[in-house]
Amino acid sequence: MIRLYHSPLSPFCRKVRLVLGEKRQEVELIEERYWEKSVEFLRRNPAGKVPVLRMDGKTLTESGPICEYIEEKIAEPALMPPTVDGRYEVRRLVMWFDDKFHHEVTANLVYERVNKKLTGEGYPDSSKIKAGAKAIKYHLDYMGWLLDQRRWLAGDTLTLADFAAAAHLSSLDYISDVDWNRNENVREWYAKIKSRPAFRSILADQVPGFPPPPHYADLDF
Amino acid sequence: MIRLYHSPLSPFCRKVRLVLGEKRQEVELIEERYWEKSVEFLRRNPAGKVPVLRMDGKTLTESGPICEYIEEKIAEPALMPPTVDGRYEVRRLVMWFDDKFHHEVTANLVYERVNKKLTGEGYPDSSKIKAGAKAIKYHLDYMGWLLDQRRWLAGDTLTLADFAAAAHLSSLDYISDVDWNRNENVREWYAKIKSRPAFRSILADQVPGFPPPPHYADLDF
Incomplete structure (x- = not known):
């Protein structure tokens, strides 16, 4: 297994x-x-x-x-598009979230609020939390702009890019750091991806000392 | 073009x-x-x-x-292997160099010594230079260990992984931060890749205020 x-x-x-x-x-x-x-x-x-x-x-x-x-x-279901251009766009967005978004948002919020306590590295740095809270707005707007033109983040099919983005947003949502009212496109996109069976295990996560908010596992958030 | x-x-x-x-x-x-x-x-x-x-x-x-x-x-010459396992190994090593090596070595040495001066961000932080100089030894040993078992870093053919590694090492060599005597495998590998026509443009680089050492462009370094 x-x-x-x-x-x-x-x-x-x-x-x-x-x-x-x-x-x-x-x-x-x-x-x-x-x-x-x-x-x-x-x-x-x-x-x-x-x-x-x-x-x-x-x-x-x-x-x-x-x-x-x-x-x-494991070819099915395919999470990469069949074209060279399509695959480039997926890889670009995976990097966008795993590098830029991670550095500007996830590291500033999840790592400061949760990881530092778990690993005994001390207290959150409030300047980092402020920077993360500011940066996520710009990223949600960028996602909303992409979703104005596309059904999913990288095009008309669900790809690795959506799971990269959803992985970050779900970690941030666990600590109530996502304002779902900021962009209707992003909210609808997250509702769609959150309702997939693949998401169940993630919605059941529990980190000792950090209970998730009630809306975290709610498909109708 | x-x-x-x-x-x-x-x-x-x-x-x-x-x-x-x-x-x-x-x-x-x-x-x-x-x-x-x-x-x-x-x-x-x-x-x-x-x-x-x-x-x-x-x-x-x-x-x-x-x-x-x-x-x-552009299919030819191929810089990715034909097998799934081979491609995974290439991508793993590209990440190794572009993430871990970059964070531990290149950022501590090239960015501290050169970029900070170019961008007017001030003087090099000596603790970072020390950390970079220490970390590169461990990385050269790791590369030497890989090259004990393989002709090129990811296997028996030249791949994107070799160019990722050579890109970092050539930037470090420009500021004389690579000890080519540390590992004979790595030196031989670098001599092989450095002599490829693709390397010519890089060996001709000049950064104002930072002249490269004489061995930098020498194929018999």
Whole structure:
């Protein structure tokens, strides 16, 4: 069976969980306290990061390459478009969320509010929280602008780009940091993706000391 | 013609230049003072980063997606292996260099020593330079270990992973931050890749105020 070493609010782990769920794969989830850098964990991934996936007898790391691997191994349902231009746009948006959005928003909000407490690194830095709260507005507007022209973020079909974005937004929603009233397109898009069976495991997540708000798992939020 | 907006020592721009060179594409290079965030530049790429590629009538951003796009558009010579496992390994190593190596080594050395002066952000932080100088040793050892088992970094053929690594190492070599005596495998690998025609444009780079050391462009370094 596929086994994923993960951390519940990590957007990179969530993206892999969503992609495996969408491909109807059963996955054994093992929560990894990656910041403790246990010898056994470092042996699996010298980079000391999650996600780490055990699949096809191999140990795979890095969420981007992992998702492309899953997409190439399990063809249906396809999460990449059939054209070169379409695949470029998906990859560009995956990077947008996993690099730019992560740096400007997720790291400033989720890591400051939750990870720092879990890992014993101290108190949230209020200037970072302020920067994250400001940046997410601009990103929600950008998503809304894309969705004015497209059914899904990268085009007319559901792709890896939507799961990358949804992974970040769902982690932020767990700590009530998404203003769903800001953009109607984004709200509708999130309602659509949130209702997919792949999302169930993520909506059931519980981080000790950080109970999710009632609307987090509500499909009619 | 293909046009690339770039910055000479950026490893992400160098990777794209190397891949285009290996595919025998003529490229018009336009140096971009991206840190000045000119209106025209931000219109091309709202993320305010280089590289930005104009190709096939489109504006492309993000070096990873750009390289996959070039690879899919221009099939020969192939820089991705024919197997799913092979492609995963290439993508994993590209991320290794563009994320981990960049964060631990390139950002600590090239950005501290060169970019800060160019952009007027002040003096190098000596603790970062020390951290970078320490981390590169571990990375050279890791590359040496890979090359003990493989002709090229990701396997027996030259791939995007080699160009990602060579892009970082060539930027570091420009400021004499690579100890080529540390690992014989790495030195041989770099000599092989450095002698490819694709490397010529990079070896001719000149950054005002930072003359390269004599060995930088020497194929027999």
